[in-house]
Amino acid sequence: MARAWEADPSALFERRLGKSAEELGNSDGNDECPDIWRLDNGDVAVIGRDLTAVYGPRLPQGVNLAPDERLVVIPGNMLSAAKKDIPDA
Template sequence: MARAWKADPTALFVRRLGKSAEELGKTDGHDECPDIWQLDNGDIAVIGKDLTATYRSQLPKGVALAADERLVIIPGIMLSSAKEDIPDA
């Protein structure tokens, strides 16, 4: 069965949603930089800590991860700061 949605690996980063990790005090300036970006095709890229292995066995009923998907965690304040950049459905 084909997936209803597929990520487009040719899509480009257009704009950050919300504030940077640096602006929010959520980075040490070296190797950690959670982020949320809108791509030129309207999709969203989330950069966060990969905790797929930790959460795979704890997913709520009806939630699944495909073999090529990862569950990432970002600081809650990052999503909150992006609220004004995210249009209503």
């Protein structure tokens, strides 16, 4: 059965949404790189800490993770900084 939406692995990174982790003080410039990017097909890529194992067992009712999905966490100030770059629905 086909899914209603499927990620396109051929999509390319187009532009950062918001500010970089370094600009927001969320990185020391080494390996800490949470980020939000718009892909050239309109999808959004989020780089964050994989906390699937921690949050998976306590997801709210009606929220599910497919075996090929991961729950990632990013700093709240990163999403707030991206607000101006995210179009209204």
